[in-house]
Structures are given as structure tokens and as C-alpha cells.
Amino acid sequence: MKRALVLGLLVAGASILxxxxxxxxxxxxxxxxxxxxxxxxxxxxxxxxxxxxxTLVEAVTTRGGVIxxxxxxxxxxxxxxxxxxxxxxGLARNGKELILYSPGRGATHSKTRFVVLDPRTLRxxxxxxxxxxxxxxxxxxxxxxxxxxxxxxxxxATGLDYAVRALDVNTGALLPGAIVxxxxxxxxxxxxxxxxxxxxDASWAYTLYSRDGKGPFVHALHSTxxxxxxxxxxxxxxxxxxxxxxxxxxxxxxxxxxGRRTLATIDTKTFEVR
Amino acid sequence: MRRALALxxxxxxxxxxxxxxxxxxxxxxPTWGPPGVLDAGSGTRYVALVGGNxxxxxxxxxxxxxxxxxxxxxxxxxxxMVAWDGxxxxxxxxxxxxxxxxxxxxxxxxxxxxxxxxxxKVLAHARxxxxxxxxxxxxxxxxxxxxxxxxxxxxxxxxxxxxxxxxxTGRLYAGAIVxxxxxxxxxxxxxxxRxxxPSGWAYTLYSRNGERPFVHALDTTxxxxxxVDLPWRNSPNWIAVVKMRVRGGTLELRxxxxxxxxxxxxxxxxx
Numbered sequence: 262m263k264r265a266l267v268l269g270l271l272v273a274g275a276s277i278l279x280x281x282x283x284x285x286x287x288x289x290x291x292x293x294x295x296x297x298x299x300x301x302x303x304x305x306x307x308x309x310x311x312x313x314x315x316t317l318v319e320a321v322t323t324r325g326g327v328i329x330x331x332x333x334x335x336x337x338x339x340x341x342x343x344x345x346x347x348x349x350x351g352l353a354r355n356g357k358e359l360i361l362y363s364p365g366r367g368a369t370h371s372k373t374r375f376v377v378l379d380p381r382t383l384r385x386x387x388x389x390x391x392x393x394x395x396x397x398x399x400x401x402x403x404x405x406x407x408x409x410x411x412x413x414x415x416x417x418a419t420g421l422d423y424a425v426r427a428l429d430v431n432t433g434a435l436l437p438g439a440i441v442x443x444x445x446x447x448x449x450x451x452x453x454x455x456x457x458x459x460x461x462d463a464s465w466a467y468t469l470y471s472r473d474g475k476g477p478f479v480h481a482l483h484s485t486x487x488x489x490x491x492x493x494x495x496x497x498x499x500x501x502x503x504x505x506x507x508x509x510x511x512x513x514x515x516x517x518x519x520g521r522r523t524l525a526t527i528d529t530k531t532f533e534v535r
Numbered sequence: 536m537r538r539a540l541a542l543x544x545x546x547x548x549x550x551x552x553x554x555x556x557x558x559x560x561x562x563x564x565p566t567w568g569p570p571g572v573l574d575a576g577s578g579t580r581y582v583a584l585v586g587g588n589x590x591x592x593x594x595x596x597x598x599x600x601x602x603x604x605x606x607x608x609x610x611x612x613x614x615x616m617v618a619w620d621g622x623x624x625x626x627x628x629x630x631x632x633x634x635x636x637x638x639x640x641x642x643x644x645x646x647x648x649x650x651x652x653x654x655x656k657v658l659a660h661a662r663x664x665x666x667x668x669x670x671x672x673x674x675x676x677x678x679x680x681x682x683x684x685x686x687x688x689x690x691x692x693x694x695x696x697x698x699x700x701x702x703x704t705g706r707l708y709a710g711a712i713v714x715x716x717x718x719x720x721x722x723x724x725x726x727x728x729r730x731x732x733p734s735g736w737a738y739t740l741y742s743r744n745g746e747r748p749f750v751h752a753l754d755t756t757x758x759x760x761x762x763v764d765l766p767w768r769n770s771p772n773w774i775a776v777v778k779m780r781v782r783g784g785t786l787e788l789r790x791x792x793x794x795x796x797x798x799x800x801x802x803x804x805x806x
Binding site: 319 | 568569570571579582584585586588590591593595596598600603
């Protein structure tokens with residue numbers, strides 16, 4: 262089932278240039294080239310391109326395709342992908358922070374490197390290095406908090422298990438403890454992120470995950486309050502169809518769709534699924 | 536007038552900067568970043584950017600700004616600017632080929648790379664001894680016209696020769712492309728602006744210090760050229776803001792949206 266789903270996702274996302282060091286795990290990794298990430302006002306698309314042993318980061322106008330700014334970084338850093346449908350992240354809602362990162366390589370002694378850029382100038386504000394394998398998950402609207410998926414490694418690791426962690430971007434320090442659903446603190450976090458929708462103010466990130474042996478769930482992360490909720494969502498679709506499911510957050514609800522068909526609606530206040 | 540003056544200053548400054556960088560000469564040389572080369576028909580902008588010792592060539596959609604395809608090339612290569620008003624070259628009229636050039640005068644050799652525009656795959660390389668600059672491409676891209684610098688390194692406004700290079704054979708054609716009516720005329724001047732015709736003519740307006748400006752009419756299909764003097768005694772400052780356009784059998788020279796001269800493209804008469 263998992264293999265079929267991953268294959269479906271890879272086929273669905275074949276047009277997207279994905280460089281994932283972590284394979285088909287809970288983090289899709291990073292993207293070079295398009296789609297990059299588009300600013301909230303829709304005026305700029307930020308893309309990262311491999312250039313020899315470095316990376317060219319560019320701000321491209323969405324009207325005209327003009328490269329307004331570019332900067333060369335040593336090492337390979339890509340735009341974070343947050344779901345296998347090609348959804349990307351890394352740009353703060355207030356437009357003042359752009360995060361690129363380089364996933365850890367290997368199961369042990371790996372380091373994950375982040376670069377924090379000012380999108381207006383593409384100047385590097387800070388560089389952060391974490392020991393271990395992390396994937397980018399979300400940014401708070403003001404860019405001060407970054408949410409990461411800490412990928413579990415070790416002999417018993419399934420490759421799909423992770424913990425959601427918060428990092429203070431200003432200090433570069435991981436905040437203690439994992440972000441869990443307090444209603445089910447012992448629930449093991451596992452799965453593959455299929456698609457994502459965000460609230461208009463970017464304070465909520467809703468991610469649809471598939472799980473081996475269990476039904477899909479939506480991970481609702483409040484990126485300002487450092488809170489998360491896991492919502493089981495029975496969708497009654499095949500694995501291949503699941504790879505084509507999309508999600509959109511609107512006022513008071515999150516709608517999960519397959520094509521034009523609404524599969525489920527989540528009330529964002531009560532987390533009730535209809 | 537103020538705009539014209541400002542542009543003149545800008546051009547003069549750019550001129551000086553390039554003169555200092557590449558020893559001076561008739562070509563603005565390769566460029567990096569915007570605006571790149573625009574294929575308005577397909578809505579694609581081709582741009583070259585340098586990072587480290589690598590050039591990234593990108594095809595960017597003008598609607599949406601998506602990077603449609605991209606490739607990395609070793610070394611420093613840019614899309615050629617062919618006139619000081621920012622006119623860009625390097626794309627064949629059939630939109631199938633792209634040419635990038637290394638900076639002229641930066642090394643003992645000048646490099647050119649021919650790319651397939653649809654895939655950005657490298658089709659051919661050319662390496663020429665000395666200082667060269669890109670001038671034009673034939674409509675199918677099989678012929679490349681180059682400016683060969685003839686002066687000593689570092690000299691400003693140095694004389695040059697227009698040469699033809701075949702991408703099919705990878706060789707230069709013997710001899711320079713000259714106006715056969717005046718084969719001994721020394722080529723010099725600075726390209727102000729460029730206009731092209733669908734049949735493959737490249738018209739370049741040149742200004743010269745203390746001399747009449749002229750139009751260099753290059754037939755990129757048949758490897759022939761004509762120099763057409765314009766009816767002004769010197770190259771006035773305002774020549775920097777003149778634009779050209781091809782309208783049927785006429786090349787129009789325009790200033791402030793008014794046509795100030797017309798050149799018959801067949802007889803080369805200027806009115």
C-alpha cells in the first residue's frame with residue numbers, strides 16, 4: 262500500500278523537480294527550480310537553482326518573469342517542500358523571511374543546515390545548523406518560529422516516524438519538547454504529507470497525512486501558539502486517489518477534495534469532520 | 536530633453552565602465568540577469584546568471600515567473616547585448632537557438648556556446664583566440680556574426696572587423712564582412728540601437744566621435760553588409776535616444792516618437 266502510494270505521488274509530482282535527501286518519508290525535502298515559493302502578494306516567486314557547488318537564489322517577478330534579485334550561496338540549499346503534491350513553504354507571511362535548507366544526509370551523524378534570508382534583498386540574515394535529520398514543516402506568520410519534522414533514525418525506525426519541533430529563528434535554538442496533540446500525547450507521529458492548506462493569516466497549517474495501516478489524518482498546526490491537533494479523516498478512496506486529493510482552508514472550515522468532489526469538511530473550531 | 540540628457544549620461548557611464556573592463560570597443564558585451572533575451576511569441580525569457588564559476592541559464596515564463604527549464608554551464612557566459620540602448624541578441628529568429636558569450640578581453644580566448652532553446656542542451660562550443668564579441672545570428676542560427684577587435688588591449692574605440700562563423704563547420708569564414716562599395720573603410724563607432732527584419736537583416740545605428748552616425752545593415756543570411764551614412768554632420772548627443780523600426784521596405788529612425796529619417800531598405804537611400 263505504502264509503495265503504491267509513494268509511486269502514485271512520484272508520478273503525480275513528476276513535473277516538480279524535487280531533491281529529497283530523505284526519500285518518501287514524512288518530509289518531501291527541498292525543491293530546486295520551479296515552483297519555488299510565491300510571496301503572499303503574488304508579485305514574486307522565489308526559486309533556488311543549483312549552480313556548481315553552490316545555489317543561486319532568485320526573486321522572479323510573476324508578471325514578466327524578470328529576475329529582480331539573485332544571490333549566490335555556497336552549498337546546496339533548496340526551497341522547502343511541505344507536501345508531496347508540490348506544496349512549498351519557507352516564506353513568512355509578512356514577507357520578511359525566507360528559509361532555505363539542506364537536508365541531512367545519511368542516517369547517523371547527519372546535519373541539517375538552514376539559511377535565513379531577507380526576501381527583499383536576498384541577503385543572508387543567519388545560518389543555522391542542527392545535528393540530525395530535520396525536514397521543514399512551517400513558519401509562523403512573522404517568521405520568528407520555524408516548525409520542523411525531526412525524523413526518527415535508528416535501528417527500529419520505520420522511516421515514517423517523526424516529531425514536530427519548534428525552533429526559535431532569532432536564537433537558532435530548538436525549543437524543548439515536541440509539539441503534540443495534547444488530547445493524545447502518546448500518539449506516535451507517523452505518515453506521509455500529501456497536501457497542505459493554510460489559513461488566510463498563515464497561523465494555521467493543515468496537512469493531510471497518509472498512514473500505513475490506518476486511515477489518513479489532518480495535522481492542524483497553530484504556528485503562533487505552538488499547538489497541534491491530529492484529526493482522523495475517513496476519506497474512503499484508493500491509494501492512487503489519495504495522491505490526488507487536495508485541501509483548501511476557507512473561513513471556518515477546511516475542505517478536502519478529489520477533483521470537484523468534496524470528500525470531507527473539517528470545522529476549524531471544533532475539528533469535527535463532516 | 537531631460538530624459539535624453541540623462542540617458543546620454545547613463546550611456547556614457549556604461550560606455551566608460553565597459554571600456555575600462557574590456558578594453559573598449561563596439562560591443563556592450565555579454566550580460567547577466569535581467570532583462571535577458573525575450574521570446575515574446577512563447578512568453579519565455581532566457582536569462583543567464585553567474586554563481587561561483589558556473590553560469591546558470593534559465594528559461595523563465597513571463598506569465599507566472601516559473602522557471603521552465605534550466606542548465607548549468609562551466610565558466611562565465613552571458614547573453615550578448617548588441618547595442619547600448621539594451622538591445623539584446625543571442626536568439627535566432629526561428630527561436631530555436633541561443634548563443635552565450637564569455638566577456639571579451641577577459642582572457643586570451645573568447646568562448647561562445649550554442650544552445651537548443653527548447654531543451655537548453657549545449658549543441659556546440661566555439662573558442663576563438665583573441666578578443667571577440669557577438670554581433671548577430673542568421674535567422675536559423677547556423678551563422679553567427681562576430682566583432683573581432685583589432686586594436687591593442689585597453690585601447691578605447693578600437694577598430695574592429697565583422698566576421699562570420701559557421702556553427703555547422705565550427706569555423707570562421709575567411710575575410711571580414713565589409714561594405715563592398717567601400718572595402719577600405721575602417722570600421723569604428725559605438726552601437727546605439729538595433730532593429731531586425733523578418734528576412735534576417737540586422738540594422739544597427741552607430742555613433743562616431745566627430746563623424747557622421749551611420750546604419751550598419753547586415754544581411755545575416757547572405758553574409759553581406761552596407762554602411763549607410765546619416766545626414767547629420769556629427770554624432771549629436773541626442774543620437775543616444777534614437778530608436779529604429781522596420782516598416783515594410785523602410786527603416787525608420789525615430790526620436791521622441793517622431794520619425795526623423797527614413798532609409799529605403801532596397802536602395803539604401805536616406806530621406
